[in-house]
Amino acid sequence: xxxxxxxxxxxxxxxxxxxxxxxxxxxxxxxxxxxxxxxxxxxxxxxxxxxxxx
Amino acid sequence: xxxxxxxxxxxxxxxxxxxxxxxxxxxxxxxxxxxxxxxxxxxxxxxxxxxxxxxxxxxxxxxxxxxxxxxxxxxxxxxxxxxxxxxxxxxxxxxxxxxxxxxxxxxxxxxxxxxxxxxxxxxxxxxxxxxxxxxxxxxxxxxxxxxxxxxxxxxxxxxxxxxxxxxxxxxxxxxxxxxxxxxxxxxxxxxxxxxxxxxxxxxxxxxxxxxxxxxxxxxxxxxxxxxxxxxxxxxxxxxxxxxxxxxxxxxxxxxxxxxxxxxxxxxxxxxxxxxxxxxxxxxxxxxxxxxxxxxxxxxxxxxxxxxxxxxxxxxxxxxxxxxxxxxxxxxxxxxxxxxxxxxxxxxxxxxxxxxxxxxxxxxxxxxxxxxxxxxxxxxxxxxx
Numbered sequence: 001x002x003x004x005x006x007x008x009x010x011x012x013x014x015x016x017x018x019x020x021x022x023x024x025x026x027x028x029x030x031x032x033x034x035x036x037x038x039x040x041x042x043x044x045x046x047x048x049x050x051x052x053x054x
Numbered sequence: 055x056x057x058x059x060x061x062x063x064x065x066x067x068x069x070x071x072x073x074x075x076x077x078x079x080x081x082x083x084x085x086x087x088x089x090x091x092x093x094x095x096x097x098x099x100x101x102x103x104x105x106x107x108x109x110x111x112x113x114x115x116x117x118x119x120x121x122x123x124x125x126x127x128x129x130x131x132x133x134x135x136x137x138x139x140x141x142x143x144x145x146x147x148x149x150x151x152x153x154x155x156x157x158x159x160x161x162x163x164x165x166x167x168x169x170x171x172x173x174x175x176x177x178x179x180x181x182x183x184x185x186x187x188x189x190x191x192x193x194x195x196x197x198x199x200x201x202x203x204x205x206x207x208x209x210x211x212x213x214x215x216x217x218x219x220x221x222x223x224x225x226x227x228x229x230x231x232x233x234x235x236x237x238x239x240x241x242x243x244x245x246x247x248x249x250x251x252x253x254x255x256x257x258x259x260x261x262x263x264x265x266x267x268x269x270x271x272x273x274x275x276x277x278x279x280x281x282x283x284x285x286x287x288x289x290x291x292x293x294x295x296x297x298x299x300x301x302x303x304x305x306x307x308x309x310x311x312x313x314x315x316x317x318x319x320x321x322x323x324x325x326x327x328x329x330x331x332x333x334x335x336x337x338x339x340x341x342x343x344x345x346x347x348x349x350x351x352x353x354x355x356x357x358x359x360x361x362x363x364x365x366x367x368x369x370x371x372x373x374x375x376x377x378x379x380x381x382x383x384x385x386x387x388x389x390x391x392x393x394x395x396x397x398x399x400x401x402x403x404x405x406x407x408x409x410x411x412x413x414x415x416x417x418x419x420x421x422x423x424x425x426x427x428x429x430x431x432x433x434x435x436x437x438x
Contacts, residue, residue, distance in 0.1 A: 003188045008196060012177045015432045022286050022428050023170040023421065027163035029278050030271075034160065037270045 065107035069338030077101035077333065083237075090237040092322075093210065093329050097230060100333020103128060112334060128334040135331050136218045136225060142328040143214040144292045149321025150211065150423075151300020152313055154391070156275050158417040161264035164371070165383075165414075169421025171367030172387025173429050175206035175360025179352045186352075192345045197221050200433040202349050205232045206356025207426030208239075208390035212293060214332065216430045219438050226336035227346050231353035239393040242354070243361050244401060247385050250365045255372065256405035258380040260414045272305040283428060289438060290431025297427065360388040364418065383415045389422030 080098030084091035103111055111126035114133040118124040125133075135142035159165055183199035186192040194202070197220040204216045205228055213232040217225045235242060247256075276298035284291045303313040368384025382401055386394040395415035402411035 003184050003195070005184075005188075008181065008184050008199075011196070011200075011433070011436050012180055015429055015436075016173060016177050018287070018432055019173045019425055019428050020167075020170045022283060023166040023425055025286070026279060026282060026424070027166040029282055030160055030163040030166075030275060033274050033278060034163070034267075034271055037268055037274070041268065041270075 060108060062107040062109070067107075067338060069342040070105040070107060073105040073336065073338050073341060074102050077105070080333075090233050092325055093233045094237070096326055096329035097233070097333035100128065100330040101336050102333075104334040104337045112337060128331065131327055131331040132335055135327060136214070136335070137222050140215060140218050140292075142324060142331060143211040143218065144296050146211045146321060146324045146328055147293055147296035148300040148303075149316050149324065151276070151297040151302075152304045152316035153321070154297075154301055154304075154420055154423070155416070156301065156420055157267045157272065158264055158413050159420050160267045160271050160275050162414075162417050165417035166421045166424070167371065168364050168367050168384045168387040168418035169389075169423075169425040170387070171384065172360040172364035172389075172418070172422050173207070173425045174363035175356040175358065175388065176203045176426070176429055178359040179203040179206050179356030182355060183348075183352050186348060192348050194345075194348075197437050198224060200437055201228055202352045203356055204228070204426070204430060204433065205235065205349075205353035206360045206388070207422070207429065208232065208236050208357060208360070208388045208394075209423055209426045210236065211328075212423075212426050212430050214328070215293060216433055219434055223340055224349065226332055226334075227341060227349050228353070229332045230336070231350050235353060235357045236390045236393060239390045240397050242357060243385050243394060243397050246358055246361045247365055247382050247398070247401060250362060251369070251381055253405060255369070255381050256401060257409070258372070258378050259406060259409050260378055260380050260383075260411060262410040262413055264413055269305070269307070273302070276301040276305070279424065283424070283431075287428055287431035287435065289434040290427050293427040293430060294424075297423070357388060361385045361394075364388060364422075380409070380411060380414070383411060383418055386415045386417075386419040387422045387425070389419060389426055391419045391423060392416065395419045 077098040080094040083089040084095035111128040113126040114129035115125040116133060180199045180203035183194045183202045187194035201217040201221040201224050204213050210229060210232045214229045217228045280294060280298040283294045300316050303309055303316050364384035364387030365381055368381030372379040372381045380402060382398045386398055388394060395412055398415040399412040402409040
């Protein structure tokens with residue numbers, strides 16, 4: 001069977017790189033969401049404590 | 055006198071008998087050995103039904119020319135559930151999403167890297183299958199190679215979906231290979247992990263408690279993944295969309311009944327239909343070929359290389375990580391949820407009884423599911 005090895009290598013190589021790229025982007029996005037949610041929660045907690053004090 | 059009564063004996067071939075025996079073996083493994091019983095039991099029955107001659111069960115509606123009442127039950131399930139519309143493997147992702155806990159991955163997003171590295175097995179098997187085609191050993195083209203390679207993702211429904219789109223004639227055998235290797239994780243992975251790690255590395259203690267993940271993060275995770283992955287790889291949408299939808303049902307806390315249904319009644323019903331169809335997709339004419347053994351061998355190579363890729367990435371992360379990092383958890387990047395995490399947990403405790411790696415191992419485990427969905431989308435974009 002005639003295989004187009006150039007095309008096959010492109011699928012394999014590009015595919016593997018793309019999986020890494022997508023999952024790294026996801027990791028960054030999820031990390032960023034965690035940081036933002038953590039800061040919002042912390043500032044809410046601080047605000048709540050200040051209100052309690054006043 | 056009973057000429058009108060046509061028995062199946064006259065049409066029974068050696069191939070049928072062999073596959074009926076395979077079906078019986080699956081049923082034995084499911085009932086007695088508890089090997090993936092929810093999959094292997096219906097597959098076994100489907101396999102037996104598909105190989106008993108003269109039943110008409112496999113006649114698909116498209117073969118009847120529209121004649122009412124002539125299609126067989128399994129033929130209808132195969133045509134509409136798998137070949138023409140491919141709804142069954144996709145619907146099962148709703149249930150899988152509802153059953154998946156992403157918290158270990160949200161707590162440590164860098165574990166996504168292990169899920170990516172383990173996909174190397176898919177690429178190796180893809181090129182291996184093409185090499186067999188190139189040298190005339192098997193008739194594997196690009197589509198068949200992709201369908202075989204995806205077995206390395208150790209994710210049954212993804213394997214079924216990709217094969218049904220790219221090489222439908224191989225659907226039954228690739229699905230069985232994927233589920234069989236998932237059931238054999240405890241046999242396949244430990245020697246590879248041992249070969250690639252030293253005893254000192256296996257002993258590395260990791261903090262078992264991960265940071266507490268907030269409800270907001272859990273809710274945002276499937277939404278962010280769904281939008282980002284589908285924007286980057288649009289053809290992964292059917293898998294990723296259903297998977298993340300199911301997970302949102304679970305974490306939202308707003309639709310308890312839907313979540314409960316997706317996790318139980320829904321996934322169980324779809325599993326029955328899907329696995330019966332998969333078993334029935336393996337009549338002797340399609341399976342009794344030398345290519346079948348090559349598919350099984352390549353699937354095993356894909357699985358083994360995926361495990362090795364994950365462990366090697368784990369070793370790299372161990373070198374750069376500020377905290378102690380046990381490279382064994384990389385093996386879970388092949389998905390096979392949660393069996394590979396259990397294997398690593400057991401090996402971790404064998405090496406260091408104070409170690410409890412399960413939660414750390416679940417991160418790459420679910421990352422592997424996302425990784426194999428992405429690579430499935432890439433294959434479908436290029437070849438589908």
